[in-house]
Structures are given as C-alpha cells and as structure tokens.
Amino acid sequence: MKIVVAIKQVPERDAPVRIDAAGRWIEEADLQWALNESDAYALEEALQLKEQHGGEVIVLSAGPERVGSTIREALAKGADRAIHVDCDDLGQRDALAVARLLSAAIQPDSPDLVLTGLQSDDLGYGQTGVILAELLGLPHASLILHVEKSGSGITVKRELEEGWFQNIELPLPAALTIQSGGAKLRYATLMGIKRAKTKEIRRLTAAELGIAAQASITLDRIALPQKQKTTQILTGTAQETAAALVEKLKFEVRAL
Template identity: 55%
Template sequence: MNIIVLMKQVANKDAILRINKEATWIEEGDLSFEVSESDGYALEEALRVREKLQGEVVVCSMGPQRVKSVIKDALARGADRAIHVVGDNLGHLSPYATASALAEAIRDEKPDLVFTGLQSDDYGYGQTGVILAELLGLPHATIVIEVDASAERLRVKRELESGWYQWYTMPTPALLTIQSGISQIRYATLKGIMAAKKKEVKEVTPSAEIVDRPAHQRIARVYLPQKSKQTQLLGNGDAKAGAVELAQKLHTEARVI
C-alpha cells in the first residue's frame, strides 16, 4: 500500500499574529511555524497502515524552503521519502489552484491512498483534499476518524455531527481527509532523525499555468474580529486579584452563584 501524505506548514498556534501593512495577510518574517495539526495525524495514520500492509509513505509539502522542517520531521517519524513543491508565494493560491499544483506533483506516483488533514489551521478552507480527489479522479471520504484498510478493501469511519458516525467502503486508490485525534502521534526517535538525513527529498516546481492563472477569489482585507460582547477584563494582569474580583462579580452582578 503506497500512501502519499499531504502536510502543510502553518503559523505556530501560540504565535502572536501581526497583520501586514496592506492588511491582506499577516507578517510572516519573524513567525515560528509548525505542521498543521490534522496533517500530523494524517501522517501517523499513514505510518500505521504501512506497518500493517507494507509499502511506502511519501510526504508531500508545498511552500518556500522553510517547509523543509515539516518534511524533515515527517521523515524522522518514519516517512520513506518526500516531494517538496517549491515556491515562494504558493500560500496565497486558492484551494483549487493548490490542489491543481499538488495533483501535478503526485499524479505520476500512482499512490494507492492519499491522506491529508481535514483542514489547515491558517486559512481553514477544508477543501484542498476533496478538490484534489476530484482532479485525480479518486473517490474520497472526509473527516475520517478510523481507517480499516486491507489489501482487498478500504473501510473508513467518518465523523458526522453531534456524536454520530458512519462507515463507508470504497475501492482504492482513494483519498481520505483525516480528523485530529484519530490516534496518538509518535515522536521521532534519535535513530529516525539520523535515518531521515539519508532519505530522498525531491523538489518540483508547479507549472506557470497553475500559479499564474487569475484567482477567482482573493482576500481583500484582514482585521481583528469585531467583538460581539463587551468583555470585562479583571485583575489588570494580576491573575489572583482577577480571580477575587471575578468571584464577587459572579455573585453580585451576574448572580449566577
């Protein structure tokens, strides 16, 4: 079972985001980056399927040279090799254009399975995987919380809303978008980190036709969300004083205790 895992690098969850001068995106210069959370689970699930059914796990990431850190980490955790779709401004492509570039990069690999996280932690469009499945002509399932794969068939458990689930069976090759929490993510071992240095990382460049195609949607403005409520901030930086004040407010003002 040969599996390609798509992994996106995004701003670190705890990073303080600063909006750029043009108010069209954030300042990326001094940011720290990490892998988008659900993509980490997609890799873990791919490694588990490979342990059961043999084959190869290929990680594919798109972006400038800094995404090499995501690739290296995936190789250290156990991916066999990597494809890096290189470009400096690819982050602003629409999900359709992103999926087109990824389709171009992995089509000839003829994978049995393609895994992605269900949505990225930056744009959060939640579409790239599904569009990619359409472009590659693959059946897909989204928000997958369990994978039951054998050489003969692929059965996956999908999460529905409000605590409901549903199993789907489909032929391979297929594409799955993986939900966070599907399993516990392994750490890279020292041996894995050493082995990663010898693994192949192939760089490819997306075709101009994809990158230069006029975007059908674009971000006009980025700003801090409007507050829907007037929040009373208590303690003025002193958490303990805030707690004393809060207990009083809950008692005398909100009257909930």
C-alpha cells in the same frame, strides 16, 4: 500500499500573528511554524498502515523554503521520501489552485491512497483535500478517524455529529481527509531525525508541473478577529440557572 500524505506548514498554534505593512498578509519573519494538526494525524494513519501492511509513505507539501523543516519532521517520524512543491505564492492561490499543484505532483506516483488533513489550522478552507480527490478522479471520504484495510479496499470510520460514527467501505485507490484525534501521535526521535538525513526530498516548481504562476485569488485586506468579552447573569432559581448554565456550556461554549 503506496500512500501519499499531503501536509501543510502553518503558524504555530499560539504564535503571535501580526498583519504586515501592506495589510494583505501576515508578518512571516518572526513566526514559528509547525505541521498542521490534522495533517499530523493523516501522517500517523499512513505510518500505521505502512507498519501493518508494508509499502511506502510519501509526504507532499507545497510552500516556500521554510516548509523543508516540516517535511524533515515528517520524514523523521517515518515517511520514506518527500516531494516539495516549491512556491512562495500560496496566499494567491485558492483551494482549487493549490489542489491543482498537489494533484500534478501526485499523479506520476499513482498511489493507492492519498491522505490529507481535514482542514488547515491557518486558512481553514476545508476544501483542498476533497478537490484534490476530484482532480485525481478518486473516490473520497472526509472526516475520517480511522482507516483499515479490508480485502482489496479499505474500511473507514467517519465522524458524524453528536457522537455518531459511520463505517464505510471504499475501493482503492482512494483519497481521504483525516480528522484530528483518531490515533495517538508518535513523538519525534533522535534516531528518526538521523535516518531522515539520507531520505530523498524531491523539489519541484509550479512551472515544472506545468502550472502557471497566476494568481487565482486577490486579497484586498486582512484583519485580526475582534476579541469580545460578554458577561451574562443567569437569573432564576438555582435549578433553573443550573439548567441554563449546562445548556450554555454544552451548546455555546461546547465545554461539556
């Protein structure tokens, strides 16, 4: 099975994000970068499919030079080769424009399966994957926790709400967006990093893919979210307050 995994490099989860002088983007110089979490699960799913059924895993990522480190990490974990769409104007492209870049890069390989994370940890559009499927003309399913090969197609486990799951079958080729937490991620190893050195990373520009460097989105201003701290005092009998607390923990804080 030939699988393409589209991955994104995002700021590390607890990196201190600052807004740049122009107020239109974040200060990138000091940031630490990491692989988007749900993309890590998409990669893991692809690697497990390859281990079971053979084939090839190709990672694909769009972004500037720095994306190379995340690509190498994916190669170290077991991907066979990579495509790097070299562009430093991702902030000016919306989900559709990014999906156009990715689909143009994927098409020549005509893979059996295209996987990507459900959404990015930085912008969180949650659209790129599904638009990509549309552009490639592939059947797709979102919020996938697990993929299994069955006959000529696949069976996937989808997460619904309130602890419900849905198992559906899809023909191949197909595109899926993967939800975090479905599999156990593997750790990066020294052997993986050393083997990754000899793997191919093909670099393409938007122009080479026949896509114009034209802004599809203009950011006027960005702002950090306001932190709010509110205290509520629950009143009533012990039983009432306990019930109210459970309610809040379940549905407002979502800690239970």
